Amino acid sequence: MVERAEDEEKWLAAGIAGLQQNAFYMHRALDSNNLRDALKYSAQMLSELRTSRLSPHKYYELYMRAFDELRKLEMFFKEEARRGCSIIDLYELVQHAGNILPRLYLLCTVGSVYIKSKEAPAKDVLKDLVEMCRGIQHPVRGLFLRSYLSQVSRDKLPDIGSEYEGDADTVVDAVEFLLQNFTEMNKLWVRMQHQGPAREKEKREKERSELRDLVGKNLHVLGQLEGVDLDMYKETVLPRVLEQVVNCKDEIAQFYLMDCIIQVFPDEYHLQTLETLLGACPQLQPSVDIKTVLSQLMERLSNYAASSAEVLPEFLQVEAFSKLSNAIWKVIEAQVDMPIFGAVTLYSSLLTFTLHVHPDRLDYVDQVLGACVTKLSSAGKLEDSKSTKQIVALLSAPLEKYNDIVTVLKLSNYPRVMEYLDNRTNKVMAIVIIQSIMKNKTCIATAEKVEALFELIKGLIKDLDGDLHDELDDEDFKEEQNSVARLIQMLYSDDPDEMLQIICAVRKHFLTGGPQRLPYTIPPLVFSSLKLIRKLQGQDENVVGEEASASPKKIFQLLNQTIEALSVVPASELALRLYLQCAEAANDCDLEPVAYEFFTQAYILYEEEIADSKAQVTALHLIVGTLQRMHVFGVENRDTLTHKATGVILVELHLFIKPVQPVSAETLI
Secondary structure (H helix, E strand, C coil), X not given: CHHHHHHHHHHHHHHHHHHHHHHHHHXXXXXXXXXXXHHHHHHHHHHHHXXXXXXXXXXXXXXXXXXXXXXXXXXXXXXXXXXXXXXHHHHHHHHHCCCHHHHHHHHHHHHHHHHHHCCCCHHHXXXXXXXXXXXXCCHHHHHHHHXXXXXHHHHHCCCCCCXXXXXXXXXXXXXXXXXXXXXXXXXXXXXXXHCCCHHHHHHHHHHHHHHHHHHHHHHXXXXXXXXXXXXXXXXXXXXXXXXXXXXXXXXXXXXXXXXXXXXXXXXXXXXXXXXXXXXXXXXXXCCCCHHHHHHHHHHHHHHHHHHCHHHHHHHHHHCHHHHHHHHHHHHHHHCCCCCHHHHHHHHHHHHHHHHHHCCCCHHHHHHHHHHHHHHHCCCCCCCCHXXXXXXXXXXHHHHHHHCXXXXXXXXXXXXXXXXXXXXXXXXXXXXXXXXXXXXXXXXXXXXXXXXXXXXXXXXXXXXXXXXXXXCCCHHHHHHHHHHHHHHHHHECCCCHHHHHHHHHHHHHHHCXXXXXXXXXXXXXXXXXXXXXXXXXXXXXXXXXXXXXXXXXXXXXXXXXHHHHHHHHCXXXXXXXXXXXXXXXXXXXXXXXXXXXXXXXXXXXXXXXXXXXXXXHHHHHHHHXXXXXXXXXXXXXXXXXXXXXXXXXXXXXXXXXXXXXXCCCHHHHC
């Protein structure tokens, strides 16, 4: 390999030396206005391009040096024409060059001047040149020759507003020339793949990749022609280009040329010819990266739709969503070996397109998600990171577009897609959902929507299958649960009955979370319930039926059962604080029996569960402080609780104060 590279450097140096030597004599002939010697030495100079030893990269270096010299020769031909030299005679004269490759380079150079002189119709000269270039069938030499032809003629094509447009020359002739040159160049480019031994396939593909822009340049020039309107593009340009793309049956060429079509022609043209363009996709080779091609097309159309509201009716008129959706389905069906990542990428791009063009059509959005579920059903849980990241992107798109989880909850297939995420990614997506709710301050106002939401974020609320063996960092777990805790404030309804149902729904889910989660999730639920109690404070329960209405007494009963769950964690100190908070709330509602019950529970926890001495002192302060603020108790209950507290204090004093030993008289003496 090293020897080959060294040899190439030697061959390139020899080629450059020969080229420069003949260029020197050519310049001397040009300076003395000696046309015949100029043609002689220019032909010898161009003979250096006949080499087959150089790689495309090295050949390009040699070609560019020859190109610079040919520009000088072209300037000489223009001066000759001004001095009265017949361009027709010059066009005939250069055809006497001995070798075909130098002859054709000289012919293209004179042809450029010939067109500029307008002594003959441009279409005749262009047709003559593009046909004669067929004489070079060596792939690399032929590609560079035709690239030179395209380069010298691009500013002399008959086009609308061009000085070369006339009765005999129209943009149709320019299009025909470019399409013919493109077709021949693509054939040469594809032929490179089949030359040489199979072991050098990777090397050939790299070399072809280096030359692809030579082929694509024709399409770029086509896209810049003013005269190529929608009708001409639809009737002539696109069908001819797609015919060549499909028929070449080459993976590299098909991918690159489809990408070229999408990039060089206007978005409006793509929209109006969507059916034709998409119809070619299933005909491409199975190995073509069609997901990238279609994704780029949908990205361009999405940006086009976002550029102005005025273009949206065009999308509806051509039924763009339906055509894209059907095309993606056909491609996935045709490419049975397409990996899940590829299919998900396609659906993600289609979803982005749908959200830009039809944001009000939730049925379209749900349809895309449903199609994705169908494809995922054959794969089971996703394990590879590329696919899971793409699923997260797919699920995040509606959140970012609508900024409203309530709208997303209407998508029946949204939770079905989430089921295919692994547990870790499921949690990541759940946090994304919570962050969206908090950022947009979205209020979830019904128990039904809360149930739907908790189905989406269940990975944070309880252990999923397989979670038991996952090692989760304590800080990460704490952050996850704090996110859930912050979410509670966004679950709110002004209707007390609905709010009670929301609390019951949340409680049901939280109690399945296991002992690790309860210390994080129960406190915000308790305070949300106390907020509802304060709203109901003073409500006459006799007026509102007990079964039909939310009442403080009902909620306190629910709270008692909820806090009790903390005692098995164990989280006795937290439970005690919550009992005392509830006791104060019951005090404000003048519910003496309820307040007494909460105090009783607090005393039981203090006596039976709290063993640490410092924790006992803190708990005692809390009990006494809360008791001082209570005004609901009658004499009997207050005395009972006070005596209980006093007894506890005496016990603590007995434990903490060391008894004084009696001192005898003898000791004093």
